[in-house]
Amino acid sequence: MNENAWDYRETDARPQGIDLRGFKVEAVDGSIGKVDKHSDEAGSAWIVVDTGPWIFGKEVLLPAGTVSRIDVAEETVHVDRTKEQIKNAPEFHRETHLGNADYHDELGAYYLLGAPFGGRPF
Structure with missing residues (x-):
């Protein structure tokens, strides 16, 4: 992960103009769901x-820095976190957390701790 959790990695080669909604999301240890929403805003990019x-139909917000690669042909976003790390991230509520600076x-601090695998010490 780069120093800013909210930017895609330069090596990620984030394809421009591709709508990621509906893409499968794969953690390092298996599938975690599908992209429901995404932002490509510089310094504030993320996927929901x-x-x-x-995890009982909940949504999670992942900073773009967690994305290790995007496979457009397979419509899959790969992230470099385990399912457990994602599950233990600060809880996300779309209505109150999208655009909430705090x-x-x-969330940025959670994913930057212990890079490259992020999250609080287990």
Whole structure:
């Protein structure tokens, strides 16, 4: 992960103009859901993942810095975190956390701790 959790990595080769909604999301240890919404705003890029039954239908917000690669042909976003690390991230509520600077800072700090695998010490 780069120093800013909210930017895609330069090596990621984030394809411009591609709508990621509906892409599968794969953690290092398995599927976590599908992209429901995404932002490509510089310094504030992220994906919202609908986890379906994995964590009881909750959504999670992942900073763009967690994305290790995007496979357009397979419509899959790969992230460099485990399912457990994602599950233990600060809880996300779309209505209150999208655009919330305090949540943005809290989540960014969570994913930057212990890079490259992020998250609080387990």
